[in-house]
Amino acid sequence: MDAAEADFGGLGPKAGCKDLLLKAGLRPTRQRVILSKLLFAGGTRHVTAEMLFTEARAAGFPISLATAYNALKQFTQAGLLRQIPPNGVRSFFDTNTTPHPHYYLHGEDTLLDIPAADLLLASAPEALPGHEVSGVDLIIHLRRTPS
Amino acid sequence: MDAAEADFGGLGPKAGCKDLLLKAGLRPTRQRVILSKLLFAGGTRHVTAEMLFTEARAAGFPISLATAYNALKQFTQAGLLRQIPPNGVRSFFDTNTTPHPHYYLHGEDTLLDIPAADLLLASAPEALPGHEVSGVDLIIHLRRTPS
DNA sequence: TTAAATGCAAATCTTTTGCACTGGC
DNA sequence: GCCAGTGCAAAAGATTTGCATTTAA
Numbered sequence: 516m517d518a519a520e521a522d523f524g525g526l527g528p529k530a531g532c533k534d535l536l537l538k539a540g541l542r543p544t545r546q547r548v549i550l551s552k553l554l555f556a557g558g559t560r561h562v563t564a565e566m567l568f569t570e571a572r573a574a575g576f577p578i579s580l581a582t583a584y585n586a587l588k589q590f591t592q593a594g595l596l597r598q599i600p601p602n603g604v605r606s607f608f609d610t611n612t613t614p615h616p617h618y619y620l621h622g623e624d625t626l627l628d629i630p631a632a633d634l635l636l637a638s639a640p641e642a643l644p645g646h647e648v649s650g651v652d653l654i655i656h657l658r659r660t661p662s
Numbered sequence: 663m664d665a666a667e668a669d670f671g672g673l674g675p676k677a678g679c680k681d682l683l684l685k686a687g688l689r690p691t692r693q694r695v696i697l698s699k700l701l702f703a704g705g706t707r708h709v710t711a712e713m714l715f716t717e718a719r720a721a722g723f724p725i726s727l728a729t730a731y732n733a734l735k736q737f738t739q740a741g742l743l744r745q746i747p748p749n750g751v752r753s754f755f756d757t758n759t760t761p762h763p764h765y766y767l768h769g770e771d772t773l774l775d776i777p778a779a780d781l782l783l784a785s786a787p788e789a790l791p792g793h794e795v796s797g798v799d800l801i802i803h804l805r806r807t808p809s
Numbered sequence: 810t811t812a813a814a815t816g817c818a819a820a821t822c823t824t825t826t827g828c829a830c831t832g833g834c
Numbered sequence: 835g836c837c838a839g840t841g842c843a844a845a846a847g848a849t850t851t852g853c854a855t856t857t858a859a
Contacts, residue, residue, distance in 0.1 A: 542858065544815065564849080579817045584849055586816095600750035601799075604824085605848065618790065640802045643765065650803040652748075657793040689833065691840065711824080726842045731824060733841095751849085752823065 539593035549576045550586045559611045561626040601626060601654050616653035686740035696723045697733045706758045708773040748773060748801050763800035776802065
């Protein structure tokens, strides 16, 4: 499948990332279109702002780092991404926005999905009075076994 | 119970925070003793570096913010604290180092313990080959209900 | 055309580091 | 007394903001 022709967000086989952005209420500006292609054309991805910035430059699109940050934030607020802060240093952004747990590999500073059925909650999370659950983060922290 | 005489870390009723620090392999310097009193004399606490810094100043101990950060990091590495990054902005440090889930209240930027039995994992987390589980973070994100 | 909304330089906020100096042993 | 190891000023790193400019409609 050509990346530019990927099936974006269940919008149908002809939809492009412009449609994805429009549907999310974001104007499909040049930079957003570029970044959304990089993010959503492949499979599930876990990127940091720096990674996306570097990738865009390598692809010949000289965006600024601030634009990468702003786009990631806007995409997250629009529901296209999920923000995961595993370590207090920098955040990752996951193109899979459905609730699912993650492995975080400390040595490699890498975030991975945990295959869905491997780990489940025993009960649905309860909110406090006057509040509602807006998300659930489950992160299993891994270190390389000393051997 | 007088705060200065609290039972620190199961070391017995006579132990002070100096013993707690020594047992953790940290020299009981003046600043560390002050900060450990603030952290461990009361019940369970969830503090940021800024909160601890402000609290120390208010108590008449003019430490620098860097010292608060460094002490929190050292205490965490020594196993006296647990670091929790709920939001990609700043980290909280929990004086309860046993594995347990948290509520994070977005509007108030507050971290709370979830009473233990309310939420459990259905299965023990599995590591990947060549890795071991070094920690599990479960955070339920709450927002104030629009009403 | 036009104004809503962007992209980015500069600022801000969080956290770490280098090193002069201290204070625990 | 002495030197391992601190405490903090300055630096580094992560993220946000203000505003001149762009560009989608």
